[in-house]
Amino acid sequence: MSHIMIRHNRQLGTLVYGTYRGMSGVGKALTEWPCNFRGSENLPEDDEWGDPYWYLPHSRRRRADTYKIDTAVERLRELGHEIDVEIDDTTPAVDFAGFMQEKYDRADDRAAYQQYMARREFWTSDSIRAANQRTYDMLNGQPILVGHHSEHRHRRLLDRLWQREGKAWALYDKAKHRIDRAAAAANFRAYKENPGTTQRRILGIETDLRRIGKKLEEHGDRWSDHSLAITRAEIVEKLEEIDYWWRVLDEAGVHVWGPDDFAVGDFVSWSRDRWHEVARVNPKSVSVAGLYDTVGGRVQTMAGLTRRNGRPQPLPYHEVIGHLTAAQAREQFPELFVALDAAPARPRPGKKRGSVKLSHHRAAEGERWEWRVGDVEYHAFWRHPQNWWRGESEPVTEPGFIRVTAYRAGKTPTFVSRGEPVEVEVSEVAIEGDIAWVEEVHNQLRDHVQTHYASRAAA
Numbered sequence: 001m002s003h004i005m006i007r008h009n010r011q012l013g014t015l016v017y018g019t020y021r022g023m024s025g026v027g028k029a030l031t032e033w034p035c036n037f038r039g040s041e042n043l044p045e046d047d048e049w050g051d052p053y054w055y056l057p058h059s060r061r062r063r064a065d066t067y068k069i070d071t072a073v074e075r076l077r078e079l080g081h082e083i084d085v086e087i088d089d090t091t092p093a094v095d096f097a098g099f100m101q102e103k104y105d106r107a108d109d110r111a112a113y114q115q116y117m118a119r120r121e122f123w124t125s126d127s128i129r130a131a132n133q134r135t136y137d138m139l140n141g142q143p144i145l146v147g148h149h150s151e152h153r154h155r156r157l158l159d160r161l162w163q164r165e166g167k168a169w170a171l172y173d174k175a176k177h178r179i180d181r182a183a184a185a186a187n188f189r190a191y192k193e194n195p196g197t198t199q200r201r202i203l204g205i206e207t208d209l210r211r212i213g214k215k216l217e218e219h220g221d222r223w224s225d226h227s228l229a230i231t232r233a234e235i236v237e238k239l240e241e242i243d244y245w246w247r248v249l250d251e252a253g254v255h256v257w258g259p260d261d262f263a264v265g266d267f268v269s270w271s272r273d274r275w276h277e278v279a280r281v282n283p284k285s286v287s288v289a290g291l292y293d294t295v296g297g298r299v300q301t302m303a304g305l306t307r308r309n310g311r312p313q314p315l316p317y318h319e320v321i322g323h324l325t326a327a328q329a330r331e332q333f334p335e336l337f338v339a340l341d342a343a344p345a346r347p348r349p350g351k352k353r354g355s356v357k358l359s360h361h362r363a364a365e366g367e368r369w370e371w372r373v374g375d376v377e378y379h380a381f382w383r384h385p386q387n388w389w390r391g392e393s394e395p396v397t398e399p400g401f402i403r404v405t406a407y408r409a410g411k412t413p414t415f416v417s418r419g420e421p422v423e424v425e426v427s428e429v430a431i432e433g434d435i436a437w438v439e440e441v442h443n444q445l446r447d448h449v450q451t452h453y454a455s456r457a458a459a
Helices: 026-031 066-078 096-139 151-186 188-192 195-222 225-252 302-307 326-332 334-342 438-458
Strands: 003-009 013-017 082-088 267-271 274-281 285-288 313-316 322-324 359-362 366-373 376-383 401-408 428-430
Touching (some): 013 066, 026 066, 066 082, 096 225, 151 188, 188 195, 274 302, 322 326, 366 438
Antiparallel strands (some): 003 013
């Protein structure tokens, strides 16, 4: 039997020497789960062992997957082969730029191969369907003559045509899939070097380095020299990767946004023709108005967001594609600021407090409140007027009523969420004046609760 070497290092990954394609039993032993080795004719040659054929995917610039290697060794020894294993996890890999260039070159080769195969399969599919069409034209709609000597031949012909038609459409679908794979491979470099993706990748590597540093501070004194050497190799590789991706951003001329680039009141863009006012500047993001809102148009302001009872949402810096200062925004959108200056939103009041605990919750179509006096639970509901959340500064002149109901608290029958209904003195509380904020409705209900229920609650 053969002498086989399985060697792993961080530069070349896990390679199997001393085998070749078609070697009896070796391919099945290495490719079945959980080993999942693959074969290739384009692996680097070793001076002593020659050309390897089998390799472990995604093993470069990583520590050895000892579970897969041990399983492969056990299977190969069962076949009678002599196996040697060499693992070097402590020497860091170098030349990350060359590593990425190899990936880009392989992606270009994949794109060319998939395009070639797609053209072949399209041509074969078209040829089969054209030949079938010629046969159908020759038949000219001739029906099967049941009982005639040509019946069986006619049926076999139609079966062959049907099978060939299915094969043609299967090839057509396969060719379309190859076109998609070719497009993905052709755009592989563009996807990898996309500015937003690259910045997120850098943030991820920095997070990994901080995690490694924290582990070293907490448990490094208890680690073996071998574990420390592996960790040092990982740190060296990650630092090299960060330098490479920063060079990619610099060469592309990408501006990396940060907290110093923004101020409250500026406008930022993260998608085409949409601008959002900055409410707060954070270390890793900027909180903006109406990040995902469809109400309010393509320019989202804090005045409109506040009127809709919304909150600013964080936008990571790597997703920002445009920036306008407050003065630039006024020059670019004068009609918006003219309208805001002419009809500024009414100042938003605070919620009044009282001796009775009044819980306020926002519902799907209105606002609801709850309070309790003794063993009676009171519920109030105010339905939003039409288009309540769509305006930005116009108060509602007909706000309607607050409807009040009450139920006896205590034990209730199974599957019953409320107890016995209780009659209330005032079941409809009229809202006075025009309303621009929910807090104004809340304060009027607070006055009503204090007037009618505070004395009973104190007793």
